[in-house]
Amino acid sequence: EIVMTQSPATLSVSPGERATLSCRASQSVSNNLAWYQQKPGQAPRLLINGASTRATGIPARFSGSGSGTEFTLTISSLQSEDFAVYYCQQYNNWPPGTFGQGTKVEIK
Amino acid sequence: EVQLVESGGGLVQSGGSLRLSCAASGFTFSSYSMNWVRQAPGKGLEWVSYISSSSSTIYYADSVKGRFTIFRDNGKNSLFLQMNSLRAEDTAVYYCARDRDFDNWGQGTLVTVSS
Numbered sequence: 404e405i406v407m408t409q410s411p412a413t414l415s416v417s418p419g420e421r422a423t424l425s426c427r428a429s430q431s432v433s434n435n436l437a438w439y440q441q442k443p444g445q446a447p448r449l450l451i452n453g454a455s456t457r458a459t460g461i462p463a464r465f466s467g468s469g470s471g472t473e474f475t476l477t478i479s480s481l482q483s484e485d486f487a488v489y490y491c492q493q494y495n496n497w498p499p500g501t502f503g504q505g506t507k508v509e510i511k
Numbered sequence: 512e513v514q515l516v517e518s519g520g521g522l523v524q525s526g527g528s529l530r531l532s533c534a535a536s537g538f539t540f541s542s543y544s545m546n547w548v549r550q551a552p553g554k555g556l557e558w559v560s561y562i563s564s565s566s567s568t569i570y571y572a573d574s575v576k577g578r579f580t581i582f583r584d585n586g587k588n589s590l591f592l593q594m595n596s597l598r599a600e601d602t603a604v605y606y607c608a609r610d611r612d613f614d615n616w617g618q619g620t621l622v623t624v625s626s
Contacts, residue, residue: 437612439556446606446616447556458614490556494611498570500546502556 405429405496409489409503415511422478424506426491431471435495438467438476441505442487450489451476478508486510513537513615515607520620527597527624533590533607533617541565541585543610547592549603550619559605560592575601599626 406429416422426436434454439447449458451467454474464479478485491503519531533545547559560581561570569581580593590607604619 439613441556446618447613448616449612449614452612452614492556492613497611498558498561499572500558500561500611500613502558505555 404499405432405493405501407491407493407501407503409491409506411506412504413507413509415509416481417511418483419480420511422481422485422508424476424478424489424508426469426474426476426503428472428474428493430496432493432495434470435493436467436469436474437492437494438465439490439492440485440487441490447490481508513609515609515615515617517605517607517617517620520605520622522623522625523597525597525599525624525626528593528595529597529622531592531594531605531607531620531622533592535588535590535607535609538609540583540588544568545583545590545610546608546613547581547590548606548608548613548616549601549622550606551600551603554603557603561611562590594622597622597624599624 408427410425436454438451441447455467466477488505488507490505494500514536516534544563546561562581578596583590602624606619607617609615
């Protein structure tokens with residue numbers, strides 16, 4: 404089973420600043436990597452798939468990069484609605500579609 | 512608009528059973544694979560089960576294999592999860608999610624297993 408490791412566990416950022424979240428796979432997942440956002444009491448929402456393709460309706464301030472084992476989600480200028488938990492997930496080696504443990508982006 | 516609505520959660524004793532449902536609308540349900548994903552209170556996401564569009568391929572997480580059964584009714588645009596021999600560690604919000612990249616999620620239904 405592929406293990407997905409996210410860092411940091413918590414990221415404290417001021418509104419308007421840039422946030423960079425990392426996700427590492429224990430073996431190559433090619434570009435079969437997705438990012439999700441989850442706010443308290445809500446279901447997760449797909450942000451990025453294919454490592455770098457924004458899902459429908461996702462603002463351009465969200466961008467994904469990487470391939471193989473190293474991936475990054477960047478939020479270029481944090482808005483108040485972006486404070487949430489972010490998960491990466493690989494869907495290259497299926498099953499299972501393993502998730503990372505999440506990165507909480509909080510207000511600094 | 513894609514909509515997924517789960518139901519069937521509740522409080523059940525350890526060893527009991529529950530059947531979850533997911534009603535789909537706004538897309539051609541029979542053309543998409545589906546998943547169940549769960550989230551224990553305060554924890555991260557755990558994939559539970561997958562079913563292909565035609566039900567020909569089914570997968571389970573090791574943690575539920577032999578106890579849970581996923582199935583679907585394409586004529587009724589519905590996905591199901593039959594959960595037997597429930598344990599305290601199955602306590603979670605259960606989400607249905609579309610396709611291998613989980614591009615749409617329901618709002619979830621809470622399953623609480625009391626020991």
